[in-house]
Amino acid sequence: MEYVIVFIILISTLNNCQSRLQNGTKCDFNNQCICVMEQFLFYVDCTNGNITNTSIFPSNTNVLILQSNNIMHLLDRSFENLSNLLELDLSNNKLLKIDSEAFIGLSNLKELSLGGNELNFTVNSFHINALAPLKSLTILNITYQTISDILSDKMILNLHALQSLETDIISNTDGQAFGKGYSSLKQLRQLKAGKCQMELVNNNTFSNLPYLEFVELSKCRIVQFGNGCIFCHLKNFRYLDLSKTVCENNNFRSLVSDFKRTKIRKIKMTRTFFTSAFPPFHLFGDLANSGITELYINKNSFVMAHDTVTDTIPNTLQVLDLSDNMLVQVSYSMLTLRTLNLRNNDLGKVLAKGGYKRYGTIKLQNVDLSNNGIHSLLFIVFEGHSYLETLNLSDNALSDFSPDVSVMIRLKVLDLSKKNKKIFTTQYHAKYFKNC
Protein backbone atom coordinates (compact mmCIF):
# COMPACT_ATOMS: atom_id res chain seq x y z
CA MET A 1 0.00 0.00 0.00
CA GLU A 2 1.30 3.36 -0.94
CA TYR A 3 1.49 5.98 1.75
CA VAL A 4 3.55 8.88 2.87
CA ILE A 5 4.82 9.22 6.41
CA VAL A 6 4.58 12.67 7.84
CA PHE A 7 6.49 13.46 11.00
CA ILE A 8 4.74 15.72 13.38
CA ILE A 9 6.99 18.51 14.46
CA LEU A 10 6.04 20.28 17.62
CA ILE A 11 6.83 23.91 17.30
CA SER A 12 6.72 25.70 20.58
CA THR A 13 5.75 29.24 19.84
CA LEU A 14 7.33 31.91 21.93
CA ASN A 15 4.87 34.19 23.56
CA ASN A 16 4.91 37.87 22.66
CA CYS A 17 6.38 38.89 25.94
CA GLN A 18 9.50 36.75 25.62
CA SER A 19 10.14 37.80 22.06
CA ARG A 20 9.77 41.44 22.99
CA LEU A 21 12.35 41.06 25.71
CA GLN A 22 14.80 39.51 23.28
CA ASN A 23 14.78 42.67 21.19
CA GLY A 24 14.76 45.04 24.15
CA THR A 25 17.52 46.85 25.99
CA LYS A 26 17.95 47.97 29.58
CA CYS A 27 16.04 51.18 30.22
CA ASP A 28 18.19 54.21 31.07
CA PHE A 29 15.86 55.29 33.92
CA ASN A 30 16.09 51.89 35.63
CA ASN A 31 18.39 49.06 34.64
CA GLN A 32 15.99 46.48 36.12
CA CYS A 33 13.55 47.30 33.31
CA ILE A 34 13.63 46.38 29.62
CA CYS A 35 12.57 48.99 27.09
CA VAL A 36 11.55 48.27 23.54
CA MET A 37 9.83 50.16 20.75
CA GLU A 38 7.74 47.85 18.60
CA GLN A 39 5.17 48.77 15.99
CA PHE A 40 5.04 52.36 17.25
CA LEU A 41 4.40 51.27 20.83
CA PHE A 42 6.84 51.87 23.66
CA TYR A 43 6.95 48.92 26.08
CA VAL A 44 8.52 49.07 29.52
CA ASP A 45 8.81 45.71 31.23
CA CYS A 46 9.99 45.75 34.84
CA THR A 47 8.89 42.25 35.84
CA ASN A 48 10.75 41.20 39.01
CA GLY A 49 12.39 44.62 39.15
CA ASN A 50 12.37 45.12 42.92
CA ILE A 51 10.39 48.30 42.35
CA THR A 52 8.56 49.96 45.25
CA ASN A 53 7.25 53.16 43.67
CA THR A 54 6.05 54.39 40.30
CA SER A 55 7.57 57.83 39.98
CA ILE A 56 10.13 57.14 37.30
CA PHE A 57 8.52 56.19 34.01
CA PRO A 58 8.77 58.28 30.83
CA SER A 59 5.58 59.90 29.60
CA ASN A 60 5.69 58.21 26.19
CA THR A 61 5.26 54.75 27.78
CA ASN A 62 2.39 52.81 26.15
CA VAL A 63 2.64 49.50 27.95
CA LEU A 64 3.97 49.25 31.49
CA ILE A 65 4.54 45.86 33.06
CA LEU A 66 5.21 46.03 36.80
CA GLN A 67 4.40 42.42 37.50
CA SER A 68 5.97 40.82 40.60
CA ASN A 69 7.46 43.85 42.30
CA ASN A 70 7.16 45.24 45.82
CA ILE A 71 4.67 48.05 45.38
CA MET A 72 2.47 48.33 48.48
CA HIS A 73 0.70 51.64 48.16
CA LEU A 74 -0.42 53.55 45.08
CA LEU A 75 -0.29 57.19 46.04
CA ASP A 76 -2.33 59.98 44.47
CA ARG A 77 -1.08 60.88 40.99
CA SER A 78 1.20 57.82 40.70
CA PHE A 79 0.79 57.81 36.91
CA GLU A 80 -0.28 61.39 36.28
CA ASN A 81 2.12 61.95 33.39
CA LEU A 82 1.42 58.69 31.60
CA SER A 83 -1.51 59.79 29.48
CA ASN A 84 -0.28 57.56 26.63
CA LEU A 85 -0.50 54.44 28.72
CA LEU A 86 -2.70 51.71 27.19
CA GLU A 87 -1.84 48.77 29.41
CA LEU A 88 -0.77 48.66 33.04
CA ASP A 89 0.09 45.42 34.78
CA LEU A 90 0.45 45.65 38.57
CA SER A 91 -0.23 41.97 39.22
CA ASN A 92 1.56 40.08 41.97
CA ASN A 93 2.77 43.05 43.94
CA LYS A 94 2.00 43.65 47.61
CA LEU A 95 -0.66 46.29 47.07
CA LEU A 96 -2.61 47.04 50.26
CA LYS A 97 -3.89 50.47 49.42
CA ILE A 98 -4.94 52.54 46.41
CA ASP A 99 -5.57 56.24 46.98
CA SER A 100 -8.49 58.14 45.47
CA GLU A 101 -6.45 59.89 42.76
CA ALA A 102 -3.93 57.13 42.12
CA PHE A 103 -5.02 56.56 38.51
CA ILE A 104 -5.54 60.18 37.55
CA GLY A 105 -4.17 60.85 34.06
CA LEU A 106 -4.82 57.35 32.73
CA SER A 107 -7.76 58.34 30.58
CA ASN A 108 -6.54 56.22 27.66
CA LEU A 109 -5.80 53.08 29.65
CA LYS A 110 -7.45 50.02 28.10
CA GLU A 111 -6.15 47.18 30.23
CA LEU A 112 -5.44 47.06 33.96
CA SER A 113 -4.29 44.11 35.98
CA LEU A 114 -4.34 44.26 39.77
CA GLY A 115 -4.45 40.49 40.23
CA GLY A 116 -2.58 38.77 43.06
CA ASN A 117 -2.41 41.66 45.56
CA GLU A 118 -3.70 42.25 49.08
CA LEU A 119 -6.54 44.66 48.45
CA ASN A 120 -9.64 44.18 50.56
CA PHE A 121 -12.14 46.68 49.09
CA THR A 122 -12.66 48.55 52.36
CA VAL A 123 -12.43 52.35 52.50
CA ASN A 124 -8.91 52.06 53.89
CA SER A 125 -7.74 49.79 51.13
CA PHE A 126 -9.44 50.76 47.89
CA HIS A 127 -10.81 54.24 47.53
CA ILE A 128 -14.29 54.29 46.12
CA ASN A 129 -13.33 56.81 43.39
CA ALA A 130 -9.99 55.24 42.51
CA LEU A 131 -11.15 53.70 39.23
CA ALA A 132 -13.17 56.75 38.15
CA PRO A 133 -10.51 58.24 35.81
CA LEU A 134 -10.27 55.04 33.73
CA LYS A 135 -12.85 56.05 31.15
CA SER A 136 -11.38 53.90 28.35
CA LEU A 137 -10.78 50.76 30.39
CA THR A 138 -11.97 47.63 28.55
CA ILE A 139 -10.23 44.86 30.51
CA LEU A 140 -9.88 44.67 34.29
CA ASN A 141 -8.30 41.83 36.24
CA ILE A 142 -8.65 42.11 40.00
CA THR A 143 -8.54 38.44 40.97
CA TYR A 144 -6.70 36.68 43.81
CA GLN A 145 -6.75 39.25 46.59
CA THR A 146 -6.45 38.04 50.20
CA ILE A 147 -10.17 38.49 50.79
CA SER A 148 -12.42 37.22 47.99
CA ASP A 149 -14.87 39.93 47.15
CA ILE A 150 -16.28 41.90 44.29
CA LEU A 151 -15.71 45.59 43.67
CA SER A 152 -18.76 47.39 45.00
CA ASP A 153 -20.97 48.79 42.28
CA LYS A 154 -20.12 52.35 43.35
CA MET A 155 -16.49 51.70 42.43
CA ILE A 156 -17.21 50.66 38.84
CA LEU A 157 -19.85 53.22 37.85
CA ASN A 158 -17.57 55.15 35.48
CA LEU A 159 -16.13 52.16 33.64
CA HIS A 160 -18.49 52.56 30.70
CA ALA A 161 -16.09 50.94 28.24
CA LEU A 162 -15.49 47.80 30.32
CA GLN A 163 -15.88 44.62 28.25
CA SER A 164 -14.09 42.02 30.33
CA LEU A 165 -14.02 41.64 34.10
CA GLU A 166 -11.95 39.05 35.88
CA THR A 167 -12.76 39.04 39.58
CA ASP A 168 -12.97 36.92 42.70
CA ILE A 169 -16.60 36.07 43.30
CA ILE A 170 -18.55 35.55 46.45
CA SER A 171 -22.30 35.21 46.68
CA ASN A 172 -24.56 35.17 49.71
CA THR A 173 -27.39 32.78 50.49
CA ASP A 174 -29.77 34.82 48.31
CA GLY A 175 -27.48 34.15 45.37
CA GLN A 176 -26.75 37.86 45.10
CA ALA A 177 -23.25 38.84 43.98
CA PHE A 178 -23.03 41.88 41.72
CA GLY A 179 -24.73 45.08 42.90
CA LYS A 180 -27.27 47.06 40.89
CA GLY A 181 -24.68 49.54 39.57
CA TYR A 182 -23.16 46.77 37.45
CA SER A 183 -26.13 47.01 35.13
CA SER A 184 -24.74 50.33 33.86
CA LEU A 185 -21.78 48.49 32.28
CA LYS A 186 -23.42 48.11 28.91
CA GLN A 187 -20.30 46.79 27.15
CA LEU A 188 -19.56 44.08 29.71
CA ARG A 189 -19.44 40.85 27.71
CA GLN A 190 -17.08 38.65 29.63
CA LEU A 191 -16.94 37.55 33.25
CA LYS A 192 -14.23 35.30 34.57
CA ALA A 193 -13.90 34.05 38.12
CA GLY A 194 -10.70 33.99 40.11
CA LYS A 195 -11.16 32.78 43.68
CA CYS A 196 -14.80 31.93 43.81
CA GLN A 197 -17.13 30.70 46.54
CA MET A 198 -20.85 30.85 45.93
CA GLU A 199 -23.53 29.71 48.34
CA LEU A 200 -26.24 29.78 45.75
CA VAL A 201 -26.28 30.48 42.03
CA ASN A 202 -29.78 31.47 40.95
CA ASN A 203 -31.78 34.11 39.12
CA ASN A 204 -30.23 36.86 41.26
CA THR A 205 -26.61 36.02 40.64
CA PHE A 206 -26.19 37.51 37.16
CA SER A 207 -29.31 39.66 37.02
CA ASN A 208 -27.27 42.88 37.09
CA LEU A 209 -24.97 41.72 34.30
CA PRO A 210 -27.57 41.44 31.51
CA TYR A 211 -25.10 41.91 28.64
CA LEU A 212 -22.83 38.95 29.41
CA GLU A 213 -21.83 36.69 26.54
CA PHE A 214 -18.97 34.66 28.10
CA VAL A 215 -19.15 33.31 31.64
CA GLU A 216 -16.22 31.38 33.07
CA LEU A 217 -16.79 29.93 36.52
CA SER A 218 -13.97 27.43 36.38
CA LYS A 219 -12.77 26.22 39.77
CA CYS A 220 -15.68 27.87 41.57
CA ARG A 221 -17.04 26.20 44.67
CA ILE A 222 -20.78 26.34 44.42
CA VAL A 223 -22.99 24.98 47.17
CA GLN A 224 -26.15 24.88 45.11
CA PHE A 225 -27.80 25.91 41.87
CA GLY A 226 -31.28 27.36 42.34
CA ASN A 227 -34.32 26.40 40.33
CA GLY A 228 -35.56 28.68 37.62
CA CYS A 229 -33.81 31.25 35.52
CA ILE A 230 -30.04 31.39 36.01
CA PHE A 231 -28.72 32.51 32.63
CA CYS A 232 -31.91 32.70 30.66
CA HIS A 233 -32.35 36.44 31.15
CA LEU A 234 -28.94 37.11 29.55
CA LYS A 235 -29.84 37.90 25.95
CA ASN A 236 -26.28 37.61 24.61
CA PHE A 237 -25.25 34.56 26.63
CA ARG A 238 -23.29 32.17 24.39
CA TYR A 239 -20.43 30.56 26.29
CA LEU A 240 -20.15 28.84 29.66
CA ASP A 241 -17.06 27.31 31.22
CA LEU A 242 -17.63 25.21 34.33
CA SER A 243 -14.37 23.29 34.17
CA LYS A 244 -13.27 22.04 37.58
CA THR A 245 -16.26 23.74 39.15
CA VAL A 246 -17.21 21.96 42.34
CA CYS A 247 -20.88 21.83 43.19
CA GLU A 248 -21.07 20.54 46.74
CA ASN A 249 -24.56 19.13 46.31
CA ASN A 250 -23.60 17.79 42.88
CA ASN A 251 -26.86 19.20 41.65
CA PHE A 252 -26.36 20.37 38.10
CA ARG A 253 -29.89 19.38 37.17
CA SER A 254 -31.47 22.81 37.63
CA LEU A 255 -28.54 24.43 35.84
CA VAL A 256 -28.95 22.11 32.88
CA SER A 257 -32.70 22.59 32.66
CA ASP A 258 -32.03 26.34 32.47
CA PHE A 259 -30.20 25.73 29.15
CA LYS A 260 -33.63 25.16 27.64
CA ARG A 261 -34.26 28.89 27.60
CA THR A 262 -30.82 30.06 26.43
CA LYS A 263 -29.10 30.50 23.08
CA ILE A 264 -25.86 29.02 24.37
CA ARG A 265 -23.33 27.93 21.70
CA LYS A 266 -20.41 26.46 23.58
CA ILE A 267 -20.16 24.68 26.93
CA LYS A 268 -17.06 23.41 28.67
CA MET A 269 -17.50 21.04 31.59
CA THR A 270 -14.04 19.52 31.83
CA ARG A 271 -13.34 17.76 35.14
CA THR A 272 -16.69 18.87 36.52
CA PHE A 273 -18.31 15.54 37.41
CA PHE A 274 -16.43 13.19 39.70
CA THR A 275 -19.14 10.81 40.78
CA SER A 276 -21.65 10.75 37.97
CA ALA A 277 -21.72 7.74 35.64
CA PHE A 278 -23.73 9.64 33.01
CA PRO A 279 -23.64 13.11 31.53
CA PRO A 280 -26.17 15.37 33.29
CA PHE A 281 -29.68 14.06 32.88
CA HIS A 282 -31.43 15.22 29.67
CA LEU A 283 -28.46 17.44 28.85
CA PHE A 284 -28.92 17.11 25.09
CA GLY A 285 -32.69 17.44 25.23
CA ASP A 286 -32.43 20.62 27.24
CA LEU A 287 -30.00 22.00 24.66
CA ALA A 288 -32.10 20.98 21.67
CA ASN A 289 -33.33 24.47 20.78
CA SER A 290 -30.34 26.47 21.97
CA GLY A 291 -28.24 26.40 18.80
CA ILE A 292 -25.33 24.72 20.64
CA THR A 293 -22.33 23.96 18.41
CA GLU A 294 -19.59 22.75 20.77
CA LEU A 295 -19.75 20.65 23.91
CA TYR A 296 -16.72 19.59 25.94
CA ILE A 297 -17.58 17.09 28.70
CA ASN A 298 -14.18 15.45 28.83
CA LYS A 299 -12.13 14.30 31.85
CA ASN A 300 -15.18 13.30 33.85
CA SER A 301 -16.25 9.95 35.28
CA PHE A 302 -18.87 8.96 32.71
CA VAL A 303 -19.30 5.28 32.04
CA MET A 304 -22.09 5.41 29.49
CA ALA A 305 -23.40 8.03 27.12
CA HIS A 306 -26.52 7.29 25.13
CA ASP A 307 -29.77 8.94 24.21
CA THR A 308 -31.91 7.24 26.85
CA VAL A 309 -30.13 9.33 29.46
CA THR A 310 -29.13 12.49 27.65
CA ASP A 311 -31.71 12.53 24.82
CA THR A 312 -30.57 12.79 21.22
CA ILE A 313 -27.66 14.93 20.08
CA PRO A 314 -28.91 18.47 19.30
CA ASN A 315 -29.09 18.95 15.56
CA THR A 316 -26.83 21.99 15.68
CA LEU A 317 -23.97 20.28 17.56
CA GLN A 318 -20.73 20.02 15.58
CA VAL A 319 -18.13 19.15 18.21
CA LEU A 320 -18.61 16.60 21.00
CA ASP A 321 -15.68 15.89 23.29
CA LEU A 322 -16.13 12.87 25.56
CA SER A 323 -12.43 12.09 25.85
CA ASP A 324 -10.78 10.94 29.09
CA ASN A 325 -13.85 9.41 30.64
CA MET A 326 -14.40 5.75 31.49
CA LEU A 327 -16.91 5.08 28.76
CA VAL A 328 -17.73 1.47 27.95
CA GLN A 329 -20.63 2.47 25.77
CA VAL A 330 -21.47 5.36 23.47
CA SER A 331 -24.50 5.20 21.28
CA TYR A 332 -26.09 8.09 19.42
CA SER A 333 -27.42 8.97 16.08
CA MET A 334 -25.17 11.79 14.97
CA LEU A 335 -26.68 13.41 11.95
CA THR A 336 -24.82 16.73 12.06
CA LEU A 337 -21.78 16.05 14.24
CA ARG A 338 -18.39 16.89 12.62
CA THR A 339 -15.94 16.08 15.40
CA LEU A 340 -16.24 13.23 17.89
CA ASN A 341 -13.48 12.85 20.45
CA LEU A 342 -13.57 9.54 22.35
CA ARG A 343 -9.87 9.38 23.18
CA ASN A 344 -8.87 7.55 26.40
CA ASN A 345 -11.99 5.60 27.14
CA ASP A 346 -12.74 1.90 27.40
CA LEU A 347 -14.67 1.28 24.21
CA GLY A 348 -12.63 -1.68 22.98
CA LYS A 349 -15.20 -4.31 23.91
CA VAL A 350 -18.22 -2.56 22.46
CA LEU A 351 -16.39 -1.69 19.24
CA ALA A 352 -15.52 -5.34 18.72
CA LYS A 353 -19.26 -5.99 18.54
CA GLY A 354 -20.60 -2.89 16.80
CA GLY A 355 -20.30 0.86 16.58
CA TYR A 356 -21.04 4.08 18.41
CA LYS A 357 -23.44 5.26 15.77
CA ARG A 358 -27.15 4.58 15.83
CA TYR A 359 -29.53 5.05 12.90
CA GLY A 360 -29.27 7.82 10.32
CA THR A 361 -26.64 9.36 8.10
CA ILE A 362 -23.36 10.64 9.38
CA LYS A 363 -21.24 13.70 8.56
CA LEU A 364 -18.30 13.06 10.88
CA GLN A 365 -15.02 14.58 9.68
CA ASN A 366 -12.80 13.84 12.69
CA VAL A 367 -12.99 10.80 14.93
CA ASP A 368 -10.54 10.09 17.74
CA LEU A 369 -10.70 6.57 19.14
CA SER A 370 -7.13 6.45 20.36
CA ASN A 371 -6.25 4.59 23.56
CA ASN A 372 -9.47 2.62 23.98
CA GLY A 373 -8.07 -0.88 24.32
CA ILE A 374 -9.39 -1.79 20.89
CA HIS A 375 -8.34 -5.28 19.75
CA SER A 376 -10.57 -5.64 16.75
CA LEU A 377 -13.00 -3.53 14.82
CA LEU A 378 -15.94 -4.52 12.70
CA PHE A 379 -16.39 -2.85 9.35
CA ILE A 380 -19.80 -1.59 10.42
CA VAL A 381 -18.15 0.75 12.93
CA PHE A 382 -17.24 3.03 10.06
CA GLU A 383 -20.30 2.46 7.95
CA GLY A 384 -21.38 5.61 6.13
CA HIS A 385 -18.27 7.58 7.19
CA SER A 386 -17.88 9.14 3.76
CA TYR A 387 -16.99 12.62 5.09
CA LEU A 388 -14.20 11.36 7.35
CA GLU A 389 -10.91 13.27 7.04
CA THR A 390 -9.06 12.29 10.22
CA LEU A 391 -9.25 8.98 12.02
CA ASN A 392 -7.13 8.40 15.09
CA LEU A 393 -6.80 4.79 16.21
CA SER A 394 -3.40 5.17 17.87
CA ASP A 395 -2.45 3.48 21.14
CA ASN A 396 -4.80 0.57 20.70
CA ALA A 397 -4.11 -3.15 20.52
CA LEU A 398 -5.03 -3.59 16.88
CA SER A 399 -2.60 -6.07 15.42
CA ASP A 400 -3.81 -6.53 11.92
CA PHE A 401 -6.22 -3.85 10.91
CA SER A 402 -7.01 -2.83 7.40
CA PRO A 403 -9.97 -0.52 7.57
CA ASP A 404 -12.49 -0.49 4.81
CA VAL A 405 -11.33 2.90 3.65
CA SER A 406 -13.02 2.61 0.29
CA VAL A 407 -16.00 4.44 1.75
CA MET A 408 -13.75 7.14 3.28
CA ILE A 409 -13.06 9.00 0.08
CA ARG A 410 -11.97 12.17 1.91
CA LEU A 411 -9.60 10.52 4.41
CA LYS A 412 -6.36 12.48 4.84
CA VAL A 413 -4.95 11.26 8.14
CA LEU A 414 -5.09 7.79 9.65
CA ASP A 415 -3.09 7.43 12.83
CA LEU A 416 -2.32 3.81 13.73
CA SER A 417 0.78 4.49 15.83
CA LYS A 418 1.39 2.72 19.12
CA LYS A 419 2.71 3.86 22.48
CA ASN A 420 6.45 3.92 23.00
CA LYS A 421 7.00 4.16 19.29
CA LYS A 422 7.73 7.30 17.40
CA ILE A 423 4.38 8.84 16.64
CA PHE A 424 3.78 9.17 12.98
CA THR A 425 0.85 9.95 10.82
CA THR A 426 -0.01 7.94 7.85
CA GLN A 427 -1.28 10.15 5.14
CA TYR A 428 -3.31 8.46 2.50
CA HIS A 429 -3.59 10.11 -0.85
CA ALA A 430 -7.24 10.74 -1.47
CA LYS A 431 -6.47 10.26 -5.15
CA TYR A 432 -5.12 6.77 -4.53
CA PHE A 433 -8.41 5.65 -3.04
CA LYS A 434 -10.48 7.33 -5.69
CA ASN A 435 -8.53 5.34 -8.24
CA CYS A 436 -9.12 1.97 -6.64
Ligand SMILES: *[C@@H]1O[C@H](CO)[C@@H](O)[C@H](O)[C@H]1NC(C)=O
Ligand atom coordinates in the same frame (compact mmCIF):
# COMPACT_ATOMS: atom_id res chain seq x y z
C1 LIG B 1 13.38 42.15 16.51
O1 LIG B 1 13.88 43.21 15.73
C2 LIG B 1 14.12 42.88 14.38
C3 LIG B 1 14.81 44.07 13.71
O2 LIG B 1 14.20 45.26 14.10
C4 LIG B 1 12.81 42.51 13.72
O3 LIG B 1 13.01 42.14 12.36
C5 LIG B 1 12.19 41.34 14.46
O4 LIG B 1 10.93 41.03 13.92
C6 LIG B 1 12.06 41.66 15.93
N1 LIG B 1 11.63 40.46 16.62
C7 LIG B 1 10.59 40.44 17.42
C8 LIG B 1 10.31 39.12 18.00
O5 LIG B 1 9.92 41.41 17.65
Ligand SMILES: *[C@@H]1O[C@H](CO)[C@@H](O)[C@H](O)[C@H]1NC(C)=O
Ligand atom coordinates in the same frame (compact mmCIF):
# COMPACT_ATOMS: atom_id res chain seq x y z
C1 LIG C 1 15.71 45.50 46.45
O1 LIG C 1 15.72 46.83 46.94
C2 LIG C 1 16.10 46.95 48.29
C3 LIG C 1 16.03 48.41 48.70
O2 LIG C 1 15.04 49.11 48.01
C4 LIG C 1 17.50 46.40 48.48
O3 LIG C 1 17.85 46.42 49.86
C5 LIG C 1 17.56 44.97 47.96
O4 LIG C 1 18.90 44.50 47.99
C6 LIG C 1 17.07 44.90 46.53
N1 LIG C 1 17.04 43.51 46.08
C7 LIG C 1 17.47 43.11 44.89
C8 LIG C 1 17.33 41.65 44.58
O5 LIG C 1 17.93 43.89 44.07
Ligand SMILES: *[C@@H]1O[C@H](CO)[C@@H](O)[C@H](O)[C@H]1NC(C)=O
Ligand atom coordinates in the same frame (compact mmCIF):
# COMPACT_ATOMS: atom_id res chain seq x y z
C1 LIG D 1 11.45 55.28 44.14
O1 LIG D 1 12.30 54.20 43.78
C2 LIG D 1 13.57 54.60 43.37
C3 LIG D 1 14.36 53.38 42.91
O2 LIG D 1 13.55 52.29 42.71
C4 LIG D 1 14.29 55.31 44.53
O3 LIG D 1 15.54 55.77 44.08
C5 LIG D 1 13.43 56.47 45.01
O4 LIG D 1 14.01 57.02 46.18
C6 LIG D 1 12.04 56.02 45.36
N1 LIG D 1 11.20 57.17 45.68
C7 LIG D 1 10.36 57.17 46.68
C8 LIG D 1 9.57 58.42 46.87
O5 LIG D 1 10.25 56.22 47.43
Ligand SMILES: *[C@@H]1O[C@H](CO)[C@@H](O)[C@H](O)[C@H]1NC(C)=O
Ligand atom coordinates in the same frame (compact mmCIF):
# COMPACT_ATOMS: atom_id res chain seq x y z
C1 LIG E 1 4.57 65.08 36.05
O1 LIG E 1 5.09 66.14 35.29
C2 LIG E 1 5.10 67.38 36.00
C3 LIG E 1 5.56 68.47 35.03
O2 LIG E 1 6.63 67.98 34.24
C4 LIG E 1 6.02 67.27 37.20
O3 LIG E 1 6.01 68.45 37.94
C5 LIG E 1 5.51 66.13 38.09
O4 LIG E 1 6.40 65.90 39.17
C6 LIG E 1 5.39 64.84 37.32
N1 LIG E 1 4.76 63.85 38.14
C7 LIG E 1 5.28 62.64 38.36
C8 LIG E 1 4.51 61.70 39.25
O5 LIG E 1 6.33 62.26 37.84
Ligand SMILES: *[C@@H]1O[C@H](CO)[C@@H](O)[C@H](O)[C@H]1NC(C)=O
Ligand atom coordinates in the same frame (compact mmCIF):
# COMPACT_ATOMS: atom_id res chain seq x y z
C1 LIG F 1 -5.52 37.68 36.10
O1 LIG F 1 -4.67 37.79 37.22
C2 LIG F 1 -4.31 36.57 37.84
C3 LIG F 1 -3.47 36.89 39.06
O2 LIG F 1 -2.37 37.71 38.71
C4 LIG F 1 -3.59 35.68 36.83
O3 LIG F 1 -3.29 34.44 37.41
C5 LIG F 1 -4.47 35.49 35.60
O4 LIG F 1 -3.78 34.75 34.62
C6 LIG F 1 -4.86 36.83 35.02
N1 LIG F 1 -5.76 36.63 33.91
C7 LIG F 1 -5.43 36.86 32.64
C8 LIG F 1 -6.45 36.62 31.60
O5 LIG F 1 -4.31 37.26 32.34
Ligand SMILES: *[C@@H]1O[C@H](CO)[C@@H](O)[C@H](O)[C@H]1NC(C)=O
Ligand atom coordinates in the same frame (compact mmCIF):
# COMPACT_ATOMS: atom_id res chain seq x y z
C1 LIG G 1 -8.06 46.23 54.64
O1 LIG G 1 -6.86 46.82 54.21
C2 LIG G 1 -6.51 47.99 54.93
C3 LIG G 1 -5.28 48.56 54.26
O2 LIG G 1 -4.29 47.60 54.14
C4 LIG G 1 -6.28 47.65 56.39
O3 LIG G 1 -5.97 48.82 57.11
C5 LIG G 1 -7.52 47.01 56.95
O4 LIG G 1 -7.28 46.54 58.27
C6 LIG G 1 -7.97 45.83 56.10
N1 LIG G 1 -9.27 45.41 56.55
C7 LIG G 1 -9.62 44.12 56.63
C8 LIG G 1 -10.99 43.84 57.08
O5 LIG G 1 -8.83 43.23 56.30
Ligand SMILES: *[C@@H]1O[C@H](CO)[C@@H](O)[C@H](O)[C@H]1NC(C)=O
Ligand atom coordinates in the same frame (compact mmCIF):
# COMPACT_ATOMS: atom_id res chain seq x y z
C1 LIG H 1 -36.03 35.28 41.20
O1 LIG H 1 -37.05 34.34 41.47
C2 LIG H 1 -37.87 34.66 42.58
C3 LIG H 1 -38.82 33.52 42.87
O2 LIG H 1 -38.99 32.72 41.77
C4 LIG H 1 -38.60 35.96 42.30
O3 LIG H 1 -39.39 36.33 43.40
C5 LIG H 1 -37.59 37.05 42.01
O4 LIG H 1 -38.23 38.25 41.63
C6 LIG H 1 -36.63 36.65 40.88
N1 LIG H 1 -35.56 37.64 40.78
C7 LIG H 1 -35.14 38.11 39.60
C8 LIG H 1 -34.02 39.10 39.66
O5 LIG H 1 -35.61 37.78 38.53
Ligand SMILES: *[C@@H]1O[C@H](CO)[C@@H](O)[C@H](O)[C@H]1NC(C)=O
Ligand atom coordinates in the same frame (compact mmCIF):
# COMPACT_ATOMS: atom_id res chain seq x y z
C1 LIG I 1 -3.83 10.52 17.97
O1 LIG I 1 -3.99 10.42 19.39
C2 LIG I 1 -2.76 10.41 20.11
C3 LIG I 1 -3.01 10.24 21.61
O2 LIG I 1 -4.25 9.78 21.95
C4 LIG I 1 -2.04 11.71 19.88
O3 LIG I 1 -0.81 11.71 20.58
C5 LIG I 1 -1.80 11.89 18.38
O4 LIG I 1 -1.22 13.16 18.17
C6 LIG I 1 -3.11 11.81 17.61
N1 LIG I 1 -2.83 11.84 16.18
C7 LIG I 1 -3.26 12.83 15.38
C8 LIG I 1 -2.91 12.70 13.94
O5 LIG I 1 -3.90 13.78 15.80
